[in-house]
Amino acid sequence: MILSMKGTIIAYALAISSCLAQLDRQGETRTYLVQYKNNVRGAENSLEYLQSRGALMISERFPSIGVNLVKMTDNEALKVASRNDIAAVELNIDNYQVLGWLDPVQPQDTQDGQRKLSEEIPYGIAMVRAGEGNDGNLYLPNTDIVSPKKVCVIDSGYINNHEDLPTLDATDGHSTIPGNVWSKDGCGHGTHCAGTIGALGGNEKGVIGVIGDETKLNLFINRIFGDTCNWASSLSFLQSVEKCVEGGADIVSMSIGSDLDSQFEADQFKKHYNDDNVLFIAAAGDGGNDNKFYPASHPHVMSVAAVDKDEIKADFSRWNSQVEISGPGVNVISTYKGDYKSMSGTAMATPYVAGVAALVWGHHPECTNKQIRHALVKSARVKAGDGKCDDKYGFGIVDAWKAHTLISELGCDNVVDNIGEMLGGCAFVEGGLGPSNCKNWCKEITIPWNGLVGTTQKCDFTE
Numbered sequence: 001m002i003l004s005m006k007g008t009i010i011a012y013a014l015a016i017s018s019c020l021a022q023l024d025r026q027g028e029t030r031t032y033l034v035q036y037k038n039n040v041r042g043a044e045n046s047l048e049y050l051q052s053r054g055a056l057m058i059s060e061r062f063p064s065i066g067v068n069l070v071k072m073t074d075n076e077a078l079k080v081a082s083r084n085d086i087a088a089v090e091l092n093i094d095n096y097q098v099l100g101w102l103d104p105v106q107p108q109d110t111q112d113g114q115r116k117l118s119e120e121i122p123y124g125i126a127m128v129r130a131g132e133g134n135d136g137n138l139y140l141p142n143t144d145i146v147s148p149k150k151v152c153v154i155d156s157g158y159i160n161n162h163e164d165l166p167t168l169d170a171t172d173g174h175s176t177i178p179g180n181v182w183s184k185d186g187c188g189h190g191t192h193c194a195g196t197i198g199a200l201g202g203n204e205k206g207v208i209g210v211i212g213d214e215t216k217l218n219l220f221i222n223r224i225f226g227d228t229c230n231w232a233s234s235l236s237f238l239q240s241v242e243k244c245v246e247g248g249a250d251i252v253s254m255s256i257g258s259d260l261d262s263q264f265e266a267d268q269f270k271k272h273y274n275d276d277n278v279l280f281i282a283a284a285g286d287g288g289n290d291n292k293f294y295p296a297s298h299p300h301v302m303s304v305a306a307v308d309k310d311e312i313k314a315d316f317s318r319w320n321s322q323v324e325i326s327g328p329g330v331n332v333i334s335t336y337k338g339d340y341k342s343m344s345g346t347a348m349a350t351p352y353v354a355g356v357a358a359l360v361w362g363h364h365p366e367c368t369n370k371q372i373r374h375a376l377v378k379s380a381r382v383k384a385g386d387g388k389c390d391d392k393y394g395f396g397i398v399d400a401w402k403a404h405t406l407i408s409e410l411g412c413d414n415v416v417d418n419i420g421e422m423l424g425g426c427a428f429v430e431g432g433l434g435p436s437n438c439k440n441w442c443k444e445i446t447i448p449w450n451g452l453v454g455t456t457q458k459c460d461f462t463e
Contacts, residue, residue, distance in 0.1 A: 100345025186227025210355025
């Protein structure tokens with residue numbers, strides 16, 4: 001539930017259509033997140049006064065994210081939300097979940113029942129053109145990374161002693177779950193996503209990540225789920241995003257999500273995107289429908305759809321106006337709990353995009369997060385039938401080599417030349433050039449599959 005400053009209910013935590021008078025639940029108290037406006041002290045005094053009258057109870061304060069945890073009835077929440085010194089009130093519930101699932105056939109399921117011992121290159125590495133390929137096409141290796149970027153993975157944890165993953169220091173992670181350390185992973189989901197980004201290459205073991213060299217990548221793990229990976233609360237998620245930023249993350253990869261919108265989250269992403277140069281990337285959601293999914297559908301987050309090995313949109317991948325880019329998300333082999341597993345979901349596509357973002361940005365550290373975002377979408381391999389951005393693939397499949405080549409040819413500043421501010425998906429602010437008023441917008445510079453730059457084209461305006 002999100003309440004505006006005037007007490008209007010903008011969205012419900014559940015699909016509740018009953019009238020406001022029925023929301024009180026006969027005096028039952030629930031836990032809300034309360035955000036103050038600029039006059040923090042005045043708002044605190046107001047809540048403390050109400051607390052002294054027994055109207056509510058302030059259970060915890062979280063100054064780093066500007067939120068108080070308050071227990072009160074639904075009717076009292078409406079009253080608090082109507083105050084001029086309160087910015088927003090939202091119900092704190094367990095609404096975040098991990099995405100994706102284990103595939104029926106696993107890499108170790110061979111005829112003799114023995115897992116292959118040699119190192120395997122997942123098909124997704126070639127699809128996003130990272131590393132070193134041997135098929136005649138051009139790839140972007142990690143050997144020339146100038147400045148390794150830090151990728152924060154918000155998920156279920158990380159198996160820190162896995163044979164095919166970098167061993168991280170104690171300061172390279174955080175857990176919002178009391179009693180659960182970030183360096184363990186009860187369900188393996190976070191370890192799988194982290195492996196897609198940074199599984200070690202050249203060790204003759206397991207798989208290879210987008211950046212398979214631990215000296216060319218910095219990982220920061222933020223554990224938000226317990227061992228069962230069932231649900232995580234809104235507060236835990238807000239704290240996790242903040243910890244990523246505090247930990248120095250350049251990129252935040254989120255293979256998790258919720259069907260519920262949140263103004264708290266939208267404001268948090270906007271602030272760190274604009275003020276702290278952080279690039280946020282999240283899964284578009286599974287279920288094969290057009291419903292918005294969060295945080296992917298926030299304007300300052302890149303929403304990632306999933307494709308299969310043939311570059312066809314996965315049946316389960318959600319489609320909507322916020323889908324921005326695509327990545328490999330079907331039968332993705334990566335590190336797991338003490339082993340390797342194949343998983344599918346938009347959750348699996350997300351770390352591919354995050355890994356490519358880190359790879360490209362590491363080659364061009366002079367670029368900003370916004371410039372890297374523009375480079376990724378402008379260079380994506382278009383999959384829509386009309387050659388433009390659409391709600392299924394976004395701008396297309398992420399391509400490390402093309403993004404690198406685009407920046408190398410145009411420079412960071414010119415990558416965003418004549419383009420409006422991105423609003424997520426195919427949308428731009430009014431006045432910017434985009435698919436709506438510019439034919440062949442993604443072809444201002446021609447970079448075919450072999451990576452050789454062709455003739456630079458100007459925007460061909462529609463009438």
